[in-house]
Amino acid sequence: MNDSALHRSYQATPYPSRPVPLSHPDHLYVVGRLHGLTPTKPDAARVLVLELGCGAGGNLLPMAATLPAGRFTGVDLSERQIEGAETAARAGALDNVEFLAGDALALLKGQVGQSYDYIVLHGLYSWVPLDVQAALLPLCRRLLAPNGMVYISYNTYPGWHGRGLVRDLMQRAGANMAEPAARVLAARQALDNMIPALAQADDAYAKLLAEESLRVADLDDGFLLHDLLEAENHPLYVDEFLARAEGAGLQFLSEANVAASREENFSPAARRQLAAIDDAVPREQRIDFILNRSFRQTLLCPAGTTVQRRIEPDWLAGMHMASPLRPLGPDPNGAPGEAFFATPDGGRIGMTAPNAITALNHLALAWPDFMSFRDLSAMVGDGAMVAQLAIDLYPRNWLDLSPRRPPFTTTPGPRPKSTALARWQMRQGDRVTDQRHRSVTITDGFTRQLLPLLDGLTDRGMLMAAIAAFERGADTLVANDDSEATLDAALHQLAERCLLVQ
Numbered sequence: 001m002n003d004s005a006l007h008r009s010y011q012a013t014p015y016p017s018r019p020v021p022l023s024h025p026d027h028l029y030v031v032g033r034l035h036g037l038t039p040t041k042p043d044a045a046r047v048l049v050l051e052l053g054c055g056a057g058g059n060l061l062p063m064a065a066t067l068p069a070g071r072f073t074g075v076d077l078s079e080r081q082i083e084g085a086e087t088a089a090r091a092g093a094l095d096n097v098e099f100l101a102g103d104a105l106a107l108l109k110g111q112v113g114q115s116y117d118y119i120v121l122h123g124l125y126s127w128v129p130l131d132v133q134a135a136l137l138p139l140c141r142r143l144l145a146p147n148g149m150v151y152i153s154y155n156t157y158p159g160w161h162g163r164g165l166v167r168d169l170m171q172r173a174g175a176n177m178a179e180p181a182a183r184v185l186a187a188r189q190a191l192d193n194m195i196p197a198l199a200q201a202d203d204a205y206a207k208l209l210a211e212e213s214l215r216v217a218d219l220d221d222g223f224l225l226h227d228l229l230e231a232e233n234h235p236l237y238v239d240e241f242l243a244r245a246e247g248a249g250l251q252f253l254s255e256a257n258v259a260a261s262r263e264e265n266f267s268p269a270a271r272r273q274l275a276a277i278d279d280a281v282p283r284e285q286r287i288d289f290i291l292n293r294s295f296r297q298t299l300l301c302p303a304g305t306t307v308q309r310r311i312e313p314d315w316l317a318g319m320h321m322a323s324p325l326r327p328l329g330p331d332p333n334g335a336p337g338e339a340f341f342a343t344p345d346g347g348r349i350g351m352t353a354p355n356a357i358t359a360l361n362h363l364a365l366a367w368p369d370f371m372s373f374r375d376l377s378a379m380v381g382d383g384a385m386v387a388q389l390a391i392d393l394y395p396r397n398w399l400d401l402s403p404r405r406p407p408f409t410t411t412p413g414p415r416p417k418s419t420a421l422a423r424w425q426m427r428q429g430d431r432v433t434d435q436r437h438r439s440v441t442i443t444d445g446f447t448r449q450l451l452p453l454l455d456g457l458t459d460r461g462m463l464m465a466a467i468a469a470f471e472r473g474a475d476t477l478v479a480n481d482d483s484e485a486t487l488d489a490a491l492h493q494l495a496e497r498c499l500l501v502q
Helices: 003-012 025-034 060-066 078-091 130-143 159-173 180-197 203-215 223-231 238-248 268-275 278-292 354-366 372-380 382-396 420-428 445-453 460-472 483-496
Strands: 048-052 071-076 097-101 116-121 144-155 249-253 296-302 320-322 326-329 339-342 349-352 401-402 429-435 439-441
Touching: 025 097, 025 116, 025 144, 025 238, 025 249, 025 296, 025 401, 048 060, 060 071, 060 078, 060 097, 060 420, 071 078, 071 420, 116 130, 116 238, 130 144, 130 238, 130 249, 130 296, 159 180, 159 203, 159 223, 159 429, 180 203, 180 223, 238 249, 238 278, 238 320, 268 372, 320 354, 320 372, 326 354, 326 483, 339 354, 349 354, 354 372, 354 382, 372 382, 420 429, 420 445, 445 483, 460 483
Parallel strands: 048 071, 048 116, 071 097, 116 144
Antiparallel strands: 144 296, 249 296, 320 401, 326 339, 339 349, 429 439
16 A cells, blocks of 8 residues: 555544553653653653654643643644644644644655654554655654654564454455445454354464454454554564664663563563563563564664663652552451552552551552652651652552643532543543543543533532533433532542543
């Protein structure tokens, strides 16, 4: 497929545009700082962010909303997507973001003297023609600030060897169909029909198809069309990708999800193998073989930058912390003084250090809010223990770090407020972006009608009047006769989901 055909495809069926939490500058800053870099603080005046392949702005616009001092630029091949992004920017009252429609290589070719602190490429690198792909990393290096960082996602082998079989099956099923909807339907049916037709229902191939069938069933048609069915889809091994990065003057920093490469998250045998590999590139390639990884979200920085693999406690001094761990209390079978905490994946961990237990209890009480490292250290009376807790738990995704307190409130005020962007998003469908850059689905009819009214000007009395109108609608949205209690419960739920701001 050439650029023209690719352009027509994305014009006809836009790629769903949603936030990518691991690409937010707040997160990139944290990962860079924990590797010894000194990236630009995301809330600094005029921090510059560029997204290539920005779609309709579903990732870039919420960044601009949470970082009003920054300047954001989005580029996409599809004029239809850019028009949607500009509409959303106006609706969200965002004047710190601009969008450009066209070929990024051509649009940015003559840009001189402009460098970006953070560059994001999500869902682009593997899905463009090979000549465009070859030019992307050099372009990023040319536009990257000396202390800048690049986030880039791409499909990888060995995982894509198996996924490629499914792609081939589904592509061929709709190869002669011009209408995207017909191609998607034929592709889904081909995969569904193949599973009961297998000669051996319990071999490795059958298991692969069954797993991929579940994954495909969860994909929106737009994702399926562009992720699996486009002619342009070029996976590669991570060592090949990092060799290209090196050739472009960039180097591997980390996976955006730090837990993806930390030895403590692997089996004992895997840890022994990884500990024996000093070079980051073959180490990452070994990890991909261990995990059969099919997709990466990699962070790059300029070649020659000193990257440290050991987290130093001093780097945590300016951070804010939050933890989803929930206290379970002691266990009769546990060690003396041991307290247990539930992990987000349904497991549990035990702690025996009293100050660590105290720190986690404080974080649990504050959740979903963040506490500054300094405040938590003062409350516990042991900054070294708090630092070690962060060093141990952050790489397991059991503790969140941010360079600032995220701009949400956990306490609904007398004139509750959501962002203009979130209010507009709620009018378009059931997905909104919260203040931690996550996509939140709201299906409750009452809340969907309430959220667009939360402009910071409408007080609770006026909201109560609006609720009465909700109740008079054809669809009974409020089962509870106590409207004030219903309103209060909905507002607190929105606050817990990080959707209310000061």
